[in-house]
Amino acid sequence: MTFVISKSIILLTIILQFIATALLAFLLLSCIDTSSNYSNVYLIDYKFNSSSSLYQHLTIKSNSTTLNDLDDISIKVGYLGVCLSIKDDLKCTTYKTLNSIPSYTLNFLSNQFNLLQIAQTFETIIHPHLLMSCIFLTLACLLILCYILLPLPGRIIMNKIGLFISFINLMLWGLGSMLQVQSCKTAINLLSDSSFGLISSKIGTRAEIMTWIAFSFNFVVFLCMLLSNWIDFRARKVVTSMGKV
Template sequence: MIFAIVKLISRCYSLVLLFITGFLLGFLLIGCSDPTSSFSNVYLSKFEFNKTSDLYSNVRAAYKSTNSSTELAEMSIRVGYLGVCVNIQQNMTCTSFSTLNTLANVSGISIIPTSTKSTQPQLDLVGLAKVFSNICHPHILMTVIILVLVMLLLITYSSIPGFPGRQRTTMITTGFALCTVLLWGLGAMLQYECVSTTKKIVAKSSMGVISAGAGSRAQAMSWTSFAFIFIVFLDCVYRVVRILRENKKRGVAEKC
């Protein structure tokens, strides 16, 4: 009786962890899709002009000459997997990558005169956000969310007493858990490397005029989800080992 209760608690624990994981990953996916702080604070990277740079006065002068205002010099852009949020004077506006043209008022600027007749701006935060979206794709994250939902269904099925094929379902769940751990481990590392590399490259390529920061909340959600999936995987492995031992004992008893 006690052993059955322990097994039930173990499965419920895995279900709770997977439910939380699905919630965290889903929230990570739709980060920067809405101006409210619950969504706009979940971002992978943040771009803004470095106010301590010696060229920051040039940025303010460039925006004042083109927009008759220096407000855009103080803007920041947050980039998520599916959307972008622009913060200008505490006024947050969010949009998807497919509709970035709605941010036409947030134009790029040039702060250093050149001999060429290029019309391409030297500094463009919206352009940086678009380039970042082409590097950091949401495909792995979407796949992991689907795998987590499948695992939820499989563990729920194997937790119901009397259902046929529960042992086989547990073994299948372990295979899904292994794939999910490996896939999201790769996804979380790629996400971290993408953000950290962008931070270094942007600072150097803009001569320190633009600063890039990592979203701490998104990173925490990513690695917390990975830890939960790994715990569920270990629980699945434990259950498979226990099933194999029980089958082995049953086989020995039948031979005797």
């Protein structure tokens, strides 16, 4: 009975860890491609605030063509990429290849600045390294869980290693989730103040949900690993007691 319960816990943990890994991977790859799987997952969406009293002084030019309707323009940013949408035209790229997107220049009274510079300000606030580390740890934990499920030697040791990795992963992504939320709020306030209210921003709901679901699943994975190790400990203790008798 204990064996069946232990295997069931490990199987449940594998499923949750796989889902968490997929969510974190999609979060990392947000806004790098025009596919809806990537472009609809974003951390922040920048748009022009038409209710601002300064909005009437704002125009945008590209290749000597002036666009007067700015309501359909939005910039969505992720960990590695940026999506620029102008009317029905959607272009996505990574921060390293921003030059592949046509340069749009904003004219505000006598001042000019590149539209893509707005996206680059976010790159300096948030970094993907912590998220990448968590994805690596979730993959490592997933492999360990698959190993534990199979009838292979060293299961007890691997179970302990999996518990340690799941705890580190939980702590790292807990920190990463809080930093992501704080960085998004900081970027929104920074851009709103620096643009004198001309640009409005909102946090991506889908990305935020994916972030906290992944954290919740990592927390459940840690609890399952803790329970699995406790079951192993109890089983060894019973065997030891029987041996003494």
